[in-house]
Amino acid sequence: MTSDRTTIPTARPRRVLFNKNFSVTAAQITALEGSGFEVWASHTDAGHGTLAAAPHTFLEPRGLIGDEYAEWLRRACQERGIDALIPGKERELLARHAPAFAQAGTAVLAPASEDTQRLLERKDEFLRGWDASVLPIPRWTTFDSLSSFDAAWDALSERGVRLCVKPARGIYASGFRVLTPEPDLGSFLKGELYQMSHAAAREMFAAPGLPTMLLMHTLEGAERSVDCVAWQGRLIRAVVRRKGPDGQRIEDRPDLVRAAEQIAQAYGLSGIFNFQTKDQSRPGDPARVANMLEINARASGGLRYSMAAGVNFPLLLLRAWEGTLDWDALPPVQTGLNVAEDKVVRVVQPEVAQAVSQEEVAQAPA
Structure with a gap:
């Protein structure tokens, strides 16, 4: 886990950076107004709401990932005197690079070690190792082909219990569907996006390249x-x-x-x-x-x-x-x-220009 403190100058406010992340980051930035911290944000999209929310911003190169991104971000933090990084993009990898950031004066406030973060991202591995004495889990199994889906369906089917599917790796509700025995025109016309018939699921799961999926009992409560x-x-x-x-x-x-x-x-x-x-x-x-x-x-x-x-x-x-x-x-x-949510419209800072390219990063001095 990467939680070592960094020696911080006291002559100026501590500088905190939120690198590229989801739009909810703007709410975190707003919450730090008047906190005494100097808040920075970076993103590849000059029009992103995160940059509009932050008083100090810079752009990230598009398409840069992995160790090259970590090294670029480390230099960017060092050049700007960033004291703490709350990572979004590549947060698992940045946990591994935390010692290099610390040597450059930036603490990486990663939520856990790289291995732990990756375990939690892999929902099948997480569920296998979960301690059910903390909270129970619904019945579940995995499949990665039509034949294994059919076997999983037979194993988990119970009278009065609906089954649902979702990818073993994913965010938010991407790929989640509750399976119905037959096509439901009423649900379709109502715009219920998270339902799929068993027949449609079988047709889809027959396609090659199916990733590991979860099949589990649908919990009908709150x-x-x-x-x-x-x-x-x-x-x-x-x-x-x-x-x-x-x-x-x-x-x-x-x-x-x-x-x-x-x-x-x-x-x-x-x-x-x-x-x-x-x-x-x-x-x-x-x-x-x-x-x-x-x-x-x-x-x-x-x-x-x-x-x-x-x-x-x-x-x-x-x-x-x-x-x-x-x-x-x-x-x-x-x-x-x-x-309830009340969305806010922000004006993007006019000095934010177009995002830099990987070629410009490669040409920049180390």
């Missing part, structure tokens, strides 16, 4: 997303939000907060992370048991909802990193709130 921030395996704060058709609700769930504490400790997490649960609910069964679905070693797309509960996730992380977090006076989590 879905929750738990946003967390931790430092060196110790949970700082967790916010539980229940998703609904008309918004989300911040809940008081000590059981899921305890699960967050166990997750942070078990995986040695040090940063903002998220896990997803869904209740198991069957006809005639009044119990609503939260089941683990996945852990994401990154900020969730819905983090802005949880920040409405009075938890400034990036500021808590940065205070823990610099050693000024008061663990005995953490901000309370406001529960019982109904929250």
Whole structure:
């Protein structure tokens, strides 16, 4: 895990960089306004909202990945005097490069080691090693061909239980579908995107090049997303939000907060992370048991909802990193709130020009 502190000059504010990441990064940047940190952001897209939110920006070269990207970013941080990097793009790889960044004066606040991050990204490997005493998991298996899909379907099929599929590696709801026995015209006309007939699935999974997929029991109860921030395996704060058709609700769930504490400790997490649960609910069964679905070693797309509960996730992380977090006076989590998103339009800074190319990077002095 890459959590070593770096010697920081005290004559100026500490400079924090968010490199290329998803749009939720803009909410984290906004949350740091007036915090005393000098916030920077970088991206390949000059019109991205992250750059519009940050007071200090620069552009990243398009198409640059891997070790070459890590080396380019290390030099960019050194040139700008960046004290801490909260990684987005290539965050797993950047955890490995953290010692080189530290030598150049930049602490990489990666959420975990490269191996741990990659384990959590591989949902099949994560589920195989999951401790079900923390939270149960639904019945599941994997397939990577039509024949193995058919065998998995037969093995998991139960009366009254729907099955669902999703890629073993993916983000958000990409590739997730609930399988129906027959085509459902009503669902199609209503625009329900996350359903697919069994026949359509078999036709699709007959195509060559199928990646490893999960087939699992569909949990029909409430879905929750738990946003967390931790430092060196110790949970700082967790916010539980229940998703609904008309918004989300911040809940008081000590059981899921305890699960967050166990997750942070078990995986040695040090940063903002998220896990997803869904209740198991069957006809005639009044119990609503939260089941683990996945852990994401990154900020969730819905983090802005949880920040409405009075938890400034990036500021808590940065205070823990610099050693000024008061663990005995953490901000309370406001529960019982109904929250909804109100999108904001920002003006992109006019001085941001077109992104640089890989060729320009190659020609730049080391």
